[in-house]
Amino acid sequence: MSRTPVVALVGNPNAGKTSLFNALTGSRQKVGNYPGVTVERKAGRLALPDGRVCDLIDLPGTYSLTPRSPDEAVTRDAIFGRIAGEKPLDAIVAVIDATNLRNHLRFVLELKPLGLPLVVALNMVDLAARDGIVIDAARLSALIGLPVVETVAVRKRGLDALGRALAADIGDTPPALPIAAASDLKALQKQARQICAAVETSTGAARRWSQRIDAVALHPVAGPLLLAAILFFMFQAVFSWAEAPMGWIEAGIAALQADLAQRLPDGVLLSLINDGVLAGVGAVVVFLPQILILFAFIIALEQSGYMTRAAFLMDRLMARVGLNGRAFIPLLSSFACAIPGIMATRTIDSPRDRLTTILIAPLMTCSARLPVYAVVIGAFIPARDVGPFGLQGLVLFALYLAGILGALVAAFALRRTVTKGAAPPFLMEMPKYQWPAGRDMALGLYGRATAFLQRAGTIILASTIVLWGLASWPQPPADGNRPAIEYSLAGKIGEALEPIFAPIGFNKEIVFALVPGMAAREVAVSALGTVYALQGVDEEHADGLIAQLRAAWPLPTALAFLAWFVFAPQCISTLAITRRETASWRWPIFMFSYLFAAAYVAAGLTYHLAVAAGL
Ligand SMILES: Nc1nc2c(ncn2[C@@H]2O[C@H](COP(=O)(O)OP(=O)(O)OP(=O)(O)O)[C@@H](O)[C@H]2O)c(=O)[nH]1
Ligand SMILES: [Mg+2]
Numbered sequence: 207m208s209r210t211p212v213v214a215l216v217g218n219p220n221a222g223k224t225s226l227f228n229a230l231t232g233s234r235q236k237v238g239n240y241p242g243v244t245v246e247r248k249a250g251r252l253a254l255p256d257g258r259v260c261d262l263i264d265l266p267g268t269y270s271l272t273p274r275s276p277d278e279a280v281t282r283d284a285i286f287g288r289i290a291g292e293k294p295l296d297a298i299v300a301v302i303d304a305t306n307l308r309n310h311l312r313f314v315l316e317l318k319p320l321g322l323p324l325v326v327a328l329n330m331v332d333l334a335a336r337d338g339i340v341i342d343a344a345r346l347s348a349l350i351g352l353p354v355v356e357t358v359a360v361r362k363r364g365l366d367a368l369g370r371a372l373a374a375d376i377g378d379t380p381p382a383l384p385i386a387a388a389s390d391l392k393a394l395q396k397q398a399r400q401i402c403a404a405v406e407t408s409t410g411a412a413r414r415w416s417q418r419i420d421a422v423a424l425h426p427v428a429g430p431l432l433l434a435a436i437l438f439f440m441f442q443a444v445f446s447w448a449e450a451p452m453g454w455i456e457a458g459i460a461a462l463q464a465d466l467a468q469r470l471p472d473g474v475l476l477s478l479i480n481d482g483v484l485a486g487v488g489a490v491v492v493f494l495p496q497i498l499i500l501f502a503f504i505i506a507l508e509q510s511g512y513m514t515r516a517a518f519l520m521d522r523l524m525a526r527v528g529l530n531g532r533a534f535i536p537l538l539s540s541f542a543c544a545i546p547g548i549m550a551t552r553t554i555d556s557p558r559d560r561l562t563t564i565l566i567a568p569l570m571t572c573s574a575r576l577p578v579y580a581v582v583i584g585a586f587i588p589a590r591d592v593g594p595f596g597l598q599g600l601v602l603f604a605l606y607l608a609g610i611l612g613a614l615v616a617a618f619a620l621r622r623t624v625t626k627g628a629a630p631p632f633l634m635e636m637p638k639y640q641w642p643a644g645r646d647m648a649l650g651l652y653g654r655a656t657a658f659l660q661r662a663g664t665i666i667l668a669s670t671i672v673l674w675g676l677a678s679w680p681q682p683p684a685d686g687n688r689p690a691i692e693y694s695l696a697g698k699i700g701e702a703l704e705p706i707f708a709p710i711g712f713n714k715e716i717v718f719a720l721v722p723g724m725a726a727r728e729v730a731v732s733a734l735g736t737v738y739a740l741q742g743v744d745e746e747h748a749d750g751l752i753a754q755l756r757a758a759w760p761l762p763t764a765l766a767f768l769a770w771f772v773f774a775p776q777c778i779s780t781l782a783i784t785r786r787e788t789a790s791w792r793w794p795i796f797m798f799s800y801l802f803a804a805a806y807v808a809a810g811l812t813y814h815l816a817v818a819a820g821l
Contacts (some may be wrong), residue, residue: 209262211376212293213252215283215315217301218310219243219267220637222329225359226301227264230368234649235360241267241636242535242553245277247284254373255366255672260296266552270391271316276560285320287383294383297323297376298494299368304334304341304356305638311398312391314350321383323375326354327368332361333638338409346405360643416639417467424517424577433516440503441606442599444496444576456750459488470734474678482674483667488726489735489751491662493577498651500576504541505650510643511731512808513538518636526620527614529751530559537563537613540570544780548787558627562620564787568780569613569773571606573658574727580770581714581731585755586764608772613802661726669722670732677718677740691741710806711766711813713759714739724776762816769812775801 215223219241228235240399242267252262265279265284280289287294302310314326323537328343347354353371357364372508422428445616463480507513517534519782524531532554540547547567554560571579579602586631587601623625677696693698699721700714707717715737723730731751755764782795788794 208627209380210657211258211296211380212263213260213297213299213372213376214263214549215299215301216265216281216313217267217283218269218303218313220299220635221267221303221310222357222359222546223267223301223491224264226299226329227262229359229362229365230347231262234653235264236650236653237646239509239511239640240508240535241635241637242277242532242550243267245552247280247289247551252792253371254376255688256373257371258373258376260376262295262626263295266382270313271386271389271450273447273556282636283416285317285322285384295322295381297325299325299327299373300352301327301329301370301420304328304331305337305586306649307339307341308398308402311350311401312394314352315394316389316391318350318352319389319736322381322384322789323377324352325371327357327364328354328361329357331356333640334364336640337415342405347509348380349404353380354720355776360645380394380592383772393549393699397614419639420515420636423512424518429515429519432600433519435505436512438595438599439601440500441603442596443503444499444602445580445596445599445652447499448495455492455494456488456595456807459484459492461748472505477678477740478674482670482736485751486670486673486732486736489581490577490666490732491586491659493728494655494658496580497573497576497658498655500573500611501542501651502647504538505647506642508642509646511639513789514636523614524617527618528618529562530554530556533559533563536737537567537570539574540567541780543572544568544570544777545783548780548783549788556627558625561788561793562625564614564784565620565625565793565800566616568775568777568797569609569616570800571609571772572719572727572777573654574661574777575771575774577728577731579757579768581751585752586759586761590797602605605768605772608769614807616804617799661728665726666717666729666732668728669725670736671735673722674740677737691737696737710770710810711817712770712809714765715758716763716767720776723774723776726779727771731769735781761821762813765821766809766813767814770805770809773801773805775799775805 215224215227218241220235220239224235224237224244227233227248227250228237230252233248235248235516244264246266250262250264251259253259263284265281268278268281271282273282283289285295285298298317298320300314302314312729317324318588326347328341328346329343334341334541343354353375355364355368355371386558423432455764464732465486466476468480470479477511496522507516513535517531517538520534523598524533533551535553536547536550538547544567547570547734548564551560551563551567554563583601584597587598590597592600657812673696676699677694679694682690682693692701696718699712700718703717703721704714707720715734718737719730720734722733734755735751738751738758739779759767774796782800784790784797785795
């Protein structure tokens with residue numbers, strides 16, 4: 207039996223390793239135009255031109271063989287064959303960014319003495335050409351004594367040549383395990399500079415060009431204004447652009463319910479489908495357009511290279527509360543979901559900084575909260591304009607802002623107590639400006655959409671059915687004159703927990719919806735959808751949850767509910783990943799407790815202030 211050689215992609219962060227990995231193996235791993243996207247080892251299959259098949263490994267980017275953070279340690283361990291259960295490497299593809307040759311070359315020079323077969327992928331030659339940089343690849347190859355292949359990962363250029371170079375380099379017997387030796391980084395840096403000077407000619411055109419953009423984007427006054435304008439526009443778009451498609455989805459669900467009501471006899475089955483599945487899952491699925499619009503913006507900003515500039519603008523503020531500059535990207539990822547955000551903290555070197563970032567990550571408004579916000583805003587905030595802005599978009603913006611401010615306050619408090627210590631300075635490479643690639647955008651959005659629908663089809667569907675059962679049984683007695691749901695188990699659970707939440711203005715239905723909301727935050731919305739559908743506040747399903755909430759909740763309760771979800775501790779998956787990443791139960795328990803307390807206080811304050819204000 208022939209053996210399967212193992213080849214790893216190694217290089218500085220943001221060199222295009224994952225893009226190359228995806229192009230070579232047909233995978234869909236996340237790429238992004240900022241350092242530290244990949245934090246885990248990922249494997250795929252690569253067919254070499256000579257017919258052999260090898261395992262291709264994508265690794266986190268690292269600046270040298272001396273790791274500074276947990277993700278970089280993964281790369282070192284993979285190179286030295288120290289990962290338990292994994293075969294040692296047969297060859298390395300060193301991926302370097304042609305627009306940043308001098309810095310990336312140093313790492314190649316550090317890898318060379320390891321003695322493993324090494325092929326250099328000179329990536330991003332398209333951007334180098336755009337930037338007026340010409341690199342003599344043949345000369346480079348001769349000077350460093352390694353095969354050099356020019357590639358453009360995002361256009362799949364140079365892949366065949368890369369395969370041929372690899373095939374020529376991989377022998378039939380595995381090479382000896384490399385031994386770590388201390389290297390003189392200063393000397394390597396000097397050598398890299400000399401080689402670079404010999405092979406590269408540059409007109410410097412691009413540098414001027416991106417400097418001109420940065421003069422505005424990083425300007426102390428214009429920069430923050432531009433950032434605020436972009437964010438405003440984004441939240442406006444979430445409401446105004448989504449209106450039509452949301453209407454279609456709602457109408458589609460209502461038509462389906464009406465059609466089923468015609469075909470099926472009145473009874474348990476009809477109630478399960480209409481009041482349980484369609485009302486519950488439908489209440490969440492309606493928000494797909496809003497989620498996609500939000501992510502289209504976020505992905506485009508990430509891909510263009512602007513996000514790291516935003517991080518730089520935020521740095522002063524972040525440093526003031528004791529947060530590491532590297533926390534920005536994990537926190538940014540947490541707007542999608544705290545889970546990838548918490549995993550992305552592996553790029554943070556100091557354990558204390560990392561822990562602080564993990565603990566505040568759930569305060570970034572994850573996409574699961576968007577349905578909750580949107581349904582309450584839709585029901586209680588009038589769709590009128592305040593100056594040039596829509597009021598609904600402004601309120602949504604304010605809720606996201608409240609989460610961010612909450613995180614800053616929490617970080618400030620944690621850094622002075624639980625995770626005490628000095629904060630290191632901000633050090634982050636600014637990526638190149640670039641037009642967002644259509645394919646990456648499409649893949650990113652596709653990934654978000656499938657993840658959202660998968661949750662709707664699994665965890666939300668399952669909890670909705672359980673909820674429907676709890677809210678339907680036991681059935682009311684024949685002479686019962688109160689709403690049926692009050693006789694059910696759900697009603698009893700709501701009643702039992704109500705005293706805890708009554709002081710902050712929550713009613714039984716909310717309390718009942720919070721419990722399954724533990725599984726996933728959107729379930730709170732599907733639970734409300736089911737509860738109110740069963741209560742039959744109005745017989746017309748077509749009016750949907752928004753109209754039902756408007757009829758059932760006083761405004762202070764609605765506002766308190768929004769405030770609760772800014773902090774909302776309930777998400778089992780986040781607690782589980784925190785347990786994994788901190789390797790103890792202590793921190794997830796701490797996280798849950800402090801978030802619960804914060805949510806309770808925030809909701810209570812909001813409720814009583816709103817009542818006092820006569821709302
Ligand atoms: N124009 C151009 N863009 C590229 C090329 N290769 C990668 N990119 C872009 O460069 C950015 C970084 O790519 P990734 O593949 O995520 O880089 P990485 O090396 O895996 O980064 P880390 O995982 O953070 O270490 C993305 O925006 C890619 O779309 C290329 O050859 N040409
Ligand atoms: Mg990567």
